[in-house]
Amino acid sequence: MRLVNAELFKLRSTSLWWIMGIVLLPLYAASVLANWAQYANTNAGDVSDPDQAEAVRAALEPINVATSMYTSGQYFGILILLLLAAIIVTSEFFHLTATTTFLVTPRRESVILAKFGAAVLVGVLLWLLTTVLNLIFVPPIMSNLDLGSQLGEPAVWRAIGLNLLAFVLWAVLGVGLGVLIRSQLAATLLLGIVYVVGTPAVGLIFFLLTRYVADWFDKLQVLFPPNASQLMISGTDLPGNPPRWVGAVVLIGYAVITGVIGTLITKRRDIS
Amino acid sequence: MSDDIVVDHLTKQYKKLRAVDDLSFSVRSSRVTGFLGPNGAGKTTTLRMLLGLVTPTAGNATIGGQKYTELPDPIRHVGAVLEASSAHRGRTGRNHLRMICRAAGLPDSRADEVLALVGLTPAANRKFKGFSLGMKQRLGIAAAMLGDPRVLILDEPANGLDPEGIHWMRDLLKAFAAEGRTVLVSSHLLGEMQLLADDVVIVAAGKLIRQGPVDEVLGSMGAAQVKVRTPQPAELTTALASLDGVTVAPQADGSLLISGTGAAAVGHAAFTASVELHELASERGDLEQVFLQLTAGMAGIR
Numbered sequence: 001m002r003l004v005n006a007e008l009f010k011l012r013s014t015s016l017w018w019i020m021g022i023v024l025l026p027l028y029a030a031s032v033l034a035n036w037a038q039y040a041n042t043n044a045g046d047v048s049d050p051d052q053a054e055a056v057r058a059a060l061e062p063i064n065v066a067t068s069m070y071t072s073g074q075y076f077g078i079l080i081l082l083l084l085a086a087i088i089v090t091s092e093f094f095h096l097t098a099t100t101t102f103l104v105t106p107r108r109e110s111v112i113l114a115k116f117g118a119a120v121l122v123g124v125l126l127w128l129l130t131t132v133l134n135l136i137f138v139p140p141i142m143s144n145l146d147l148g149s150q151l152g153e154p155a156v157w158r159a160i161g162l163n164l165l166a167f168v169l170w171a172v173l174g175v176g177l178g179v180l181i182r183s184q185l186a187a188t189l190l191l192g193i194v195y196v197v198g199t200p201a202v203g204l205i206f207f208l209l210t211r212y213v214a215d216w217f218d219k220l221q222v223l224f225p226p227n228a229s230q231l232m233i234s235g236t237d238l239p240g241n242p243p244r245w246v247g248a249v250v251l252i253g254y255a256v257i258t259g260v261i262g263t264l265i266t267k268r269r270d271i272s
Numbered sequence: 273m274s275d276d277i278v279v280d281h282l283t284k285q286y287k288k289l290r291a292v293d294d295l296s297f298s299v300r301s302s303r304v305t306g307f308l309g310p311n312g313a314g315k316t317t318t319l320r321m322l323l324g325l326v327t328p329t330a331g332n333a334t335i336g337g338q339k340y341t342e343l344p345d346p347i348r349h350v351g352a353v354l355e356a357s358s359a360h361r362g363r364t365g366r367n368h369l370r371m372i373c374r375a376a377g378l379p380d381s382r383a384d385e386v387l388a389l390v391g392l393t394p395a396a397n398r399k400f401k402g403f404s405l406g407m408k409q410r411l412g413i414a415a416a417m418l419g420d421p422r423v424l425i426l427d428e429p430a431n432g433l434d435p436e437g438i439h440w441m442r443d444l445l446k447a448f449a450a451e452g453r454t455v456l457v458s459s460h461l462l463g464e465m466q467l468l469a470d471d472v473v474i475v476a477a478g479k480l481i482r483q484g485p486v487d488e489v490l491g492s493m494g495a496a497q498v499k500v501r502t503p504q505p506a507e508l509t510t511a512l513a514s515l516d517g518v519t520v521a522p523q524a525d526g527s528l529l530i531s532g533t534g535a536a537a538v539g540h541a542a543f544t545a546s547v548e549l550h551e552l553a554s555e556r557g558d559l560e561q562v563f564l565q566l567t568a569g570m571a572g573i574r
């Protein structure tokens with residue numbers, strides 16, 4: 001526990017955390033507004049393809065709008081969390097503090113575990129922040145959409161809970177990927193770009209594969225982590241998507257794999 | 273428990289290079305041991321293996337009979353200064369030390385105590401990127417002192433210190449050893465080492481060249497010399513030529529440096545040859561000379 005405390009202190013004692021905070025707030029506000037605008041302007045009748053119209057109609061059900069609105073900020077919150085979690089590891093090598101860290105705690109697995117712990121706590125904190133903001137700002141938006149607050153619905157609370165799980169899993173994933181990539185620049189650029197550009201790019205690739213190779217490729221989209229976490233928090237099972245638990249399983253799988261491999265690598269690596 | 277450091281058949285093979293090659297030596301407590309060697313001799317690699325940061329290819333190293341990685345609270349036992357520039361640029365000096373305190377379970381107040389010890393109190397709240405080289409070095413020493421360790425291991429701590437800083441560090445390390453603790457310090461500054469070290473371990477190309485008390489190492493190399501000033505250098509040189517193993521080297525300033533014998537023998541030879549002497553002095557051997565002799569042909573970047 002004292003190592004987790006030390007890791008949090010490391011994070012607090014540089015300017016990184018508040019820079020990330022300053023970046024996150026406008027992004028959060030933008031995503032709430034974007035969600036709002038999207039639901040205010042979409043209409044299932046506009047879509048011609050019957051399959052898609054069905055999907056849009058389902059997405060526009062009050063309960064699904066609610067789960068999406070009450071988890072606003074997930075996309076950017078997790079992006080920031082992913083970068084912070086990776087930097088918790090890479091900055092040790094970037095700033096050559098790994099020597100000091102491993103001199104104080106030669107049992108390296110304890111250090112990595114503490115970093116997982118610290119990143120998870122940061123994730124919980126970010127979740128708490130976005131959720132509190134959502135609970136403040138979303139009810140008026142919901143009534144503007146004539147949908148009512150929907151806070152009585154268990155599905156909404158389940159989505160908020162699963163959103164927490166997503167934050168926790170991404171925190172683990174971020175630390176694991178930080179260990180694997182190690183270079184600070186490469187890690188932040190790679191993770192940032194893959195996370196942001198990856199969803200549409202992966203969407204396109206899978207669209208082409210589905211279209212020209214085989215239908216079942218469509219089901220594999222969930223293997224891309226951001227898609228998995230999106231799926232996990234959707235309100236009800238949406239038509240054409242795998243069940244929610246698949247998203248959770250995929251994320252847990254990635255988190256465990258990167259976590260274990262990252263720890264093993266750190267244990268063996270020479271620090272020089 | 274003893275605080276001796278024992279390095280036992282330590283080897284580190286990098287891809288093509290044997291950075292440390294079957295190296296064995298020991299370091300005793302209550303003494304300052306200088307760890308000397310040309311660039312690339314493997315000093316840093318050895319110290320990093322000793323501290324569990326680099327995994328040896330073969331052999332092992334212990335401190336007080338235990339591997340560093342097996343010490344329960346290592347920084348309360350061993351303090352180490354490896355690179356001067358190993359702190360987060362955006363963190364203040366005090367927070368750098370506090371971070372270590374937190375991880376090691378030491379009270380935050382230790383950070384301020386060691387800052388005062390190394391004279392960094394005025395810069396405590398300055399960010400690391402604003403530190404000069406000497407200040408970084410002092411911060412490293414401060415970090416090593418946090419746990420009030422019995423053993424100090426320093427890799428070129430004098431780098432970047434001003435003359436006053438070097439003097440300060442010399443006193444600090446000597447006082448440390450005088451309290452019965454163990455000090456192992458690597459350096460290139462041989463003049464400084466001669467003033468500081470009680471023992472030396474000399475390595476080159478990853479191998480042990482010589483270890484022992486400074487005086488013994490100097491003596492064994494015939495490093496003790498006698499300096500003579502005389503108006504009759506030729507006569508004295510002839511007189512000394514009859515003595516076994518004595519060499520005479522004329523110096524640029526007109527004096528003669530005589531090695532291989534003592535001042536008494538030189539004085540006697542001058543007296544019997546009726547050579548007039550203006551100066552006769554024994555000079556302690558020069559570590560630098562001996563070092564260059566011992567590592568001749570083994571220096572050079574590998």
Ligand SMILES: Nc1ncnc2c1ncn2[C@@H]1O[C@H](COP(=O)(O)OP(=O)(O)OP(=O)(O)O)[C@@H](O)[C@H]1O
Binds near residue numbers: 289315318
């Ligand atoms: N991680 C590494 N990979 C490959 N070679 C390395 C590595 N670390 C050190 N070396 C090599 O091992 C040799 C010994 O290096 P080391 O840093 O231990 O020398 P040193 O005695 O500390 O030298 P200096 O006096 O210059 O500090 C060098 O030739 C160096 O190039």
Ligand SMILES: [Mg+2]
Binds near residue numbers: 315316317427
């Ligand atoms: Mg070195």
